[in-house]
Amino acid sequence: MTNKQTKRKAGRPRNEAAREAVLEAAYKIVMSDGVGRLTIERVALEAGVGKPTIYRSWANAQELAMAAFMAQPEDEFKSPKGSGMHRIRAHLRSVIKTFSTPRGRQITLTLASAEQESELGKAFRNQVILKSRETGRKLLEHAIESGSVTTSLDIETALDMLYGPVFFRLLVGHNKLNLELADTIVETLFDGIALSD
Amino acid sequence: MTNKQTKRKAGRPRNEAAREAVLEAAYKIVMSDGVGRLTIERVALEAGVGKPTIYRSWANAQELAMAAFMAQPEDEFKSPKGSGMHRIRAHLRSVIKTFSTPRGRQITLTLASAEQESELGKAFRNQVILKSRETGRKLLEHAIESGSVTTSLDIETALDMLYGPVFFRLLVGHNKLNLELADTIVETLFDGIALSD
Amino acid sequence: MTNKQTKRKAGRPRNEAAREAVLEAAYKIVMSDGVGRLTIERVALEAGVGKPTIYRSWANAQELAMAAFMAQPEDEFKSPKGSGMHRIRAHLRSVIKTFSTPRGRQITLTLASAEQESELGKAFRNQVILKSRETGRKLLEHAIESGSVTTSLDIETALDMLYGPVFFRLLVGHNKLNLELADTIVETLFDGIALSD
Amino acid sequence: MTNKQTKRKAGRPRNEAAREAVLEAAYKIVMSDGVGRLTIERVALEAGVGKPTIYRSWANAQELAMAAFMAQPEDEFKSPKGSGMHRIRAHLRSVIKTFSTPRGRQITLTLASAEQESELGKAFRNQVILKSRETGRKLLEHAIESGSVTTSLDIETALDMLYGPVFFRLLVGHNKLNLELADTIVETLFDGIALSD
DNA sequence: ATATAAACGAGACGGTACGTCCCGTCTTTCG
DNA sequence: CGAAAGACGGGACGTACCGTCTCGTTTATAT
Numbered sequence: 001m002t003n004k005q006t007k008r009k010a011g012r013p014r015n016e017a018a019r020e021a022v023l024e025a026a027y028k029i030v031m032s033d034g035v036g037r038l039t040i041e042r043v044a045l046e047a048g049v050g051k052p053t054i055y056r057s058w059a060n061a062q063e064l065a066m067a068a069f070m071a072q073p074e075d076e077f078k079s080p081k082g083s084g085m086h087r088i089r090a091h092l093r094s095v096i097k098t099f100s101t102p103r104g105r106q107i108t109l110t111l112a113s114a115e116q117e118s119e120l121g122k123a124f125r126n127q128v129i130l131k132s133r134e135t136g137r138k139l140l141e142h143a144i145e146s147g148s149v150t151t152s153l154d155i156e157t158a159l160d161m162l163y164g165p166v167f168f169r170l171l172v173g174h175n176k177l178n179l180e181l182a183d184t185i186v187e188t189l190f191d192g193i194a195l196s197d
Numbered sequence: 198m199t200n201k202q203t204k205r206k207a208g209r210p211r212n213e214a215a216r217e218a219v220l221e222a223a224y225k226i227v228m229s230d231g232v233g234r235l236t237i238e239r240v241a242l243e244a245g246v247g248k249p250t251i252y253r254s255w256a257n258a259q260e261l262a263m264a265a266f267m268a269q270p271e272d273e274f275k276s277p278k279g280s281g282m283h284r285i286r287a288h289l290r291s292v293i294k295t296f297s298t299p300r301g302r303q304i305t306l307t308l309a310s311a312e313q314e315s316e317l318g319k320a321f322r323n324q325v326i327l328k329s330r331e332t333g334r335k336l337l338e339h340a341i342e343s344g345s346v347t348t349s350l351d352i353e354t355a356l357d358m359l360y361g362p363v364f365f366r367l368l369v370g371h372n373k374l375n376l377e378l379a380d381t382i383v384e385t386l387f388d389g390i391a392l393s394d
Numbered sequence: 395m396t397n398k399q400t401k402r403k404a405g406r407p408r409n410e411a412a413r414e415a416v417l418e419a420a421y422k423i424v425m426s427d428g429v430g431r432l433t434i435e436r437v438a439l440e441a442g443v444g445k446p447t448i449y450r451s452w453a454n455a456q457e458l459a460m461a462a463f464m465a466q467p468e469d470e471f472k473s474p475k476g477s478g479m480h481r482i483r484a485h486l487r488s489v490i491k492t493f494s495t496p497r498g499r500q501i502t503l504t505l506a507s508a509e510q511e512s513e514l515g516k517a518f519r520n521q522v523i524l525k526s527r528e529t530g531r532k533l534l535e536h537a538i539e540s541g542s543v544t545t546s547l548d549i550e551t552a553l554d555m556l557y558g559p560v561f562f563r564l565l566v567g568h569n570k571l572n573l574e575l576a577d578t579i580v581e582t583l584f585d586g587i588a589l590s591d
Numbered sequence: 592m593t594n595k596q597t598k599r600k601a602g603r604p605r606n607e608a609a610r611e612a613v614l615e616a617a618y619k620i621v622m623s624d625g626v627g628r629l630t631i632e633r634v635a636l637e638a639g640v641g642k643p644t645i646y647r648s649w650a651n652a653q654e655l656a657m658a659a660f661m662a663q664p665e666d667e668f669k670s671p672k673g674s675g676m677h678r679i680r681a682h683l684r685s686v687i688k689t690f691s692t693p694r695g696r697q698i699t700l701t702l703a704s705a706e707q708e709s710e711l712g713k714a715f716r717n718q719v720i721l722k723s724r725e726t727g728r729k730l731l732e733h734a735i736e737s738g739s740v741t742t743s744l745d746i747e748t749a750l751d752m753l754y755g756p757v758f759f760r761l762l763v764g765h766n767k768l769n770l771e772l773a774d775t776i777v778e779t780l781f782d783g784i785a786l787s788d
Numbered sequence: 789a790t791a792t793a794a795a796c797g798a799g800a801c802g803g804t805a806c807g808t809c810c811c812g813t814c815t816t817t818c819g
Numbered sequence: 820c821g822a823a824a825g826a827c828g829g830g831a832c833g834t835a836c837c838g839t840c841t842c843g844t845t846t847a848t849a850t
Contacts, residue, residue, distance in 0.1 A: 011825030012815045018827075036310075041805055050828040055807070112309025113233075116370045129369055151388060156372055157362065157381040164361030165354065167368065172326055173313045175353055184354040191348060192389020208794025209846045215796075238836055247797045252838070405799030406841045412801075435831055444802040449833070506703025507627070510764045523763055545782060550766055551756065551775040558755030559748065565758065566720055567707045569747055578748040585742060585783045606822065632810055641823045646812070 014057070021047040022054055026068035031102060035065050035109050062114045066124035069107055073127075074098055084143030085190055088162070091139060092182035095132045096166055100177045108170050133159055161189055211253075218244040219251055223265035228299060232262050232307045259311045263321035266304055271295055281340030282387055285359070288336060289379035292329045293363055297374045305367050330356055358386055408451070415441040416448055420462035425496065429459050429503045456508045460518035463501055467521075468492055478537030479584055482556070485533060486576035489526045490560055494571045502564050527553055555583055612638040613645055617659035622693060626656050626701045653705045657715035660698055665689055675734030676781055679753070682730060683773040686723045687757055691768045699761050724750055752780055 025047035029038050038061050044051045058064040081087070098104060107128055115121050136159055143149045165185055169177045222244035226235050235258050241248045255261040278284070295301060304325055311318050333356055340346050362382055366374045419441035423432050432455050438445045452458040475481070492498055501522055509515050530553055537543050559579055563571045616638035620629050629652050635642045649655040672678070689695060698719055705712050727750055734740045756776055760768045 010817060010823065012817095012827075014826065015815095039805060040807085044828095048828085050830090051807080052809090052829090053827065056826075060807090109309060112306060112368060125369055125371065130371055133371075154381045154385065157378065157385055160362035160365050160372070161358050161382065161385060164363070164365035165357035166361070168357050168361035168364050171309060171364065171368065172322055174322065174327055174330075175357070181354065184351045185358065188351065188354055188358060188389075189385070190389055192385075192387055207792075207848055209796070209848095210794085212796070212846095236836060237838080241797095245797085247795095247799085248838080249798095249840085250796065253795075257838085258836095403799085404797065404843070406801075408800065409841095433831060434833085438802095442802085444804090445832095446803090446834080447801065450800070454833085503703060506700055506762060519763055519765060524765055527765075548775045548779065551772065551779055554756035554759050554766070555752050555776065555779060558757070558759035559751035560755070561759050561762065562751050562755035565703055565762065566716055568716065568721055568724075569751070575748065578745045579752065582745065582748055582752060582780070583783065609822075630810060631812085635823095639823085641825085642812080643814085643824095644822060647821090651812090 015053075018047070018049050018053055019057065020071075022049055022057075022064070023068050023071040026064050027072050030065055030068060030106050030110075035062075035106055035113065038065055040064070058120075059118075062110065063118065063120045065110045066114060066120055066128075069103075069110065069128050070124060074103070084139065084146070084148050085186060088136065088139050088143075089182055089186040091132075091136060092162055092166075092186060093179050095136075095163065096177060096179055096182055098132075099166060099170060104170065108167060112171070133163055136162055158189065161185070212250075215244070215246050215250055216254065219246055219254075219261070220265050220268040223261050224269050227262055227265060227303050227307070232259075232303055232310060235262050237261070255317075256315075259307065260315065260317045262307045263311060263317055263325075266300075266307065266325050267321060271300070281336065281343070281345050282383060285333065285336050285340075286379055286383040288329075288333060289359055289363075289383060290376050292333075292360065293374060293376055293379055295329070296363060296367055301367065305364065309368070330360055333359055355386065358382070409447075412441070412443050412447055413451065414465075416443055416451075416458070417462050417465040420458050421466050424459055424462060424500050424504075429456075429500055429507065432459050434458070452514075453512075456504065457512065457514045459504045460508060460514055460522075463497075463504065463522050464518060468497070478533065478540070478542050479580060482530065482533050482537075483576055483580040485526070485530060486556055486560075486580060487573050489530075489557065490571060490573055490576055492526070493560060493564055498564065502561065506565070527557055530556055552583065555579070606644075609638070609640050609644055610648065611662075613640055613648075613655070614659050614662040617655050618663050621656055621659060621697050621701070626653075626697055626704065629656050631655070649711075650709075653701065654709065654711045656701045657705060657711055657719075660694075660701065660719055661715060665694070675730065675737070675739050676777060679727065679730050679734075680773055680777040682723070682727060683753055683757075683777060684770050686727075686754065687768060687770055687773055689723075690757060690761055696761065699758060703762065724754055727753055749780065752776070 022043055025043050026038060029042060029046070040051055040054050040061055043049075043064065044054055047054075054064065058067060082090070099107070111125070111129060114124065116125075137155060140149075140153070140155055140158060144153065144155075162185060165181065166177065169175050169181070219240055222240050223235060226239060226243070237248055237251050237258055240246075240261065241251055244251075251261065255264055279287070296304070308322070308326060311321065313319075313322070334352060337346075337350075337352055337355060341350065341352075359382060362378065363374065366372050366378070416437055419437050420432060423436060423440070434445055434448050434455055437443075437458065438448055441448075448458065452461055476484070493501070505519070505523060508518065510519070531549060534543075534547070534549055534552060538547065538549075556579060559575065560571065563569050563575070613634055616634050617629060620633060620637070631642055631645050631652055634640075634655065635645055638645075645655065649658055673681070690698070702716070702720060705715065707713075707716070728746060731740075731744070731746055731749060735744065735746075753776060756772065757768065760766050760772070
């Protein structure tokens with residue numbers, strides 16, 4: 001079987017070293033000064049690269065910010081052993097730990113200021129924001145399949161009730177974001193609020 | 198001679214008409230082109246006002262955007278009659294209806310891009326984002342006081358589990374934001390996810 | 395008679411110091427590195443001025459170059475005493491002396507690269523290139539009026555035959571440009587080329 | 592097998608078709624948009640040629656412009672029969688006719704903006720600008736040799752007094768450039784300006 | 789009545805960054 | 820091995836806004 005690779009395009013190929021330098025510089029700027037201070041000009045300067053080289057790969061500073069986050073992936077989210085509820089609690093804790101860092105704050109700001117519909121915007125959403133959600137989905141599905149969840153359940157909504165409060169607090173800042181929140185969310189979600197009527 | 202009022206300052210007083218023209222122009226721009234297109238220069242032009250007149254009242258475009266939203270208040274959130282659960286469901290529906298409009302999307306973007314700690318930022322958060330949350334808190338508290346909630350409950354977390362999913366979907370756009378979501382959230386929250394173990 | 399001065403325009407007036415700094419910096423650059431090296435960016439930097447401040451007054455680098463020359467006027471052209479022919483010869487010598495300098499070379503280059511029809515272009519042409527021609531015209535007219543010229547004469551053409559060769563050599567560089575040229579031009583012009591037929 | 596020709600260089604020979612396409616595209620651009628709009632990039636695009644292919648033959652856009660003019664030669668200048676003065680007048684008319692076209696204007700601008708000392712610059716000057724001057728020189732020399740010119744004459748200066756006014760008007764644009772100018776120049780040159788003193 | 793004070797519109801200021809064009813060079817693949 | 824294709828680092832373009840600063844004018848209160 002011959003290697004019918006995608007036909008190589010003519011012309012000089014993109015400089016991978018330049019690409020990496022750009023992403024690294026962008027990440028450094030975002031982490032130290034915030035997304036709002038990320039300018040193409042500054043990245044070009046600090047990466048030792050021409051501006052057009054950046055614009056050739058990314059349409060604007062927001063896209064570059066998203067690409068920078070995607071190029072610097074965080075640790076995997078753990079999904080430890082134990083009963084469904086315990087595993088989900090541990091997972092949510094690790095999500096909170098990840099997003100309550102400066103990196104998490106900047107990711108949220110980037111998400112908020114970016115175009116939702118661009119190709120890169122979708123990729124960013126899926127890889128950076130929703131990757132953990134997929135882990136959570138697997139935990140929930142596993143719990144259902146193993147028969148430990150006895151009620152019918154809208155998984156999508158349940159997932160949003162797990163992660164939504166976290167990002168809500170991160171974005172609005174009306175309440176602290178700490179690990180105890182994971183416990184309370186999971187407890188409330190699983191126990192429900194019993195009503196007498 | 199009593200002078201109950203705060204001593205009137207010397208000089209020409211602020212022009213209330215100018216203030217209104219500015220807020221109106223700003224609101225129009227935000228609603229038609231988005232927060233990102235709101236520039237002081239453009240507001241000055243469209244409001245027929247000098248730039249310093251704007252800077253005299255607001256520190257930057259973000260503050261002006263927030264002020265514009267606060268000056269154009271939305272309808273009140275209804276808290277209709279009925280049992281606790283029904284009232285909360287109806288309330289959450291009205292919140293979703295309010296924030297799934299273009300106005301809601303822009304408010305969320307404004308929130309995300311604004312300084313959290315400024316005075317105006319806090320006011321915006323409380324008046325525009327969290328006003329509905331206070332309504333929800335009253336409904337929850339009333340349910341507890343009236344004895345219909347029989348489990349112990351962390352109200353803050355419960356509230357975030359009501360509103361968090363809404364803003365999460367609004368911000369990330371991974372799932373549709375419709376009125377059925379209110380039903381599912383409330384059901385899931387009150388029933389809980391029964392576990393066999 | 396009351397001073398019915400032109401109504402002062404509203405707004406902050408132009409900064410005369412900035413204007414002068416720009417023209418001075420531009421002149422310095424043109425004289426040291428040539429018109430081709432005159433960039434708005436560099437002028438802004440060396441004059442300690444923002445780019446828009448320059449663009450507010452001049453449309454592009456060519457206009458700025460012309461303005462810089464006009465703001466740094468050369469010495470007046472002498473029109474010494476003596477018979478018409480001698481005075482014209484002396485005048486042409488001073489023109490050659492003026493334009494065979496680096497400044498003269500740069501003026502010619504500027505002229506060639508500039509838009510002829512712009513308002514500033516016309517002013518530059520009249521003030522910098524053709525000012526000497528007006529002096530020459532007066533000398534010729536005076537000679538005619540005083541009766542020393544006995545033939546009919548197309549003054550415009552005669553003037554171009556005086557100055558044309560100078561700029562032709564300056565531009566094309568096929569022959570040296572020295573003071574003797576003035577003598578030869580004037581002699582040839584006044585004596586004519588006698589023909590036997 | 593004899594090899595009469597200059598030793599053929601190794602490797603693929605220059606593509607003559609490419610060379611022609613480049614010169615043609617350059618000429619088209621210069622004639623339609625002016626020398627100022629001639630960029631290597633644009634020529635490469637319009638000629639369907641790589642940029643390095645152009646740089647292999649010409650050092651910059653000015654050289655290319657000059658080469659383009661030289662590759663598109665104008666009609667020969669006529670030197671008709673008749674007495675010296677008539678022949679020179681007719682010749683000067685044809686020069687004016689040639690240079691008062693858009694092509695003539697662009698040639699002058701190209702000349703003015705180009706480096707005088709480059710090899711191509713000299714060639715351009717001699718072939719395009721001064722070719723006619725050589726014709727004029729022959730006419731003047733013939734007149735002298737045939738004895739019809741009775742005064743001593745500096746031929747170089749006389750030539751510059753013929754062509755100088757034409758290019759002066761072309762460059763500066765202060766007076767119209769029409770065929771009558773030829774008549775007046777020749778008349779003035781040959782009759783001289785008689786003085787009473 | 790008349791200063792005096794402050795806000796007004798207008799608009800220029802020194803700056804920063806934008807996104808684009810073109811420079812002249814370099815690197816890769818194709819013919 | 821030259822030519823096309825096209826990316827590279829770099830420089831400058833001309834524009835949009837920033838937030839600040841004069842201006843001359845208008846509108847109040849305080850003398």
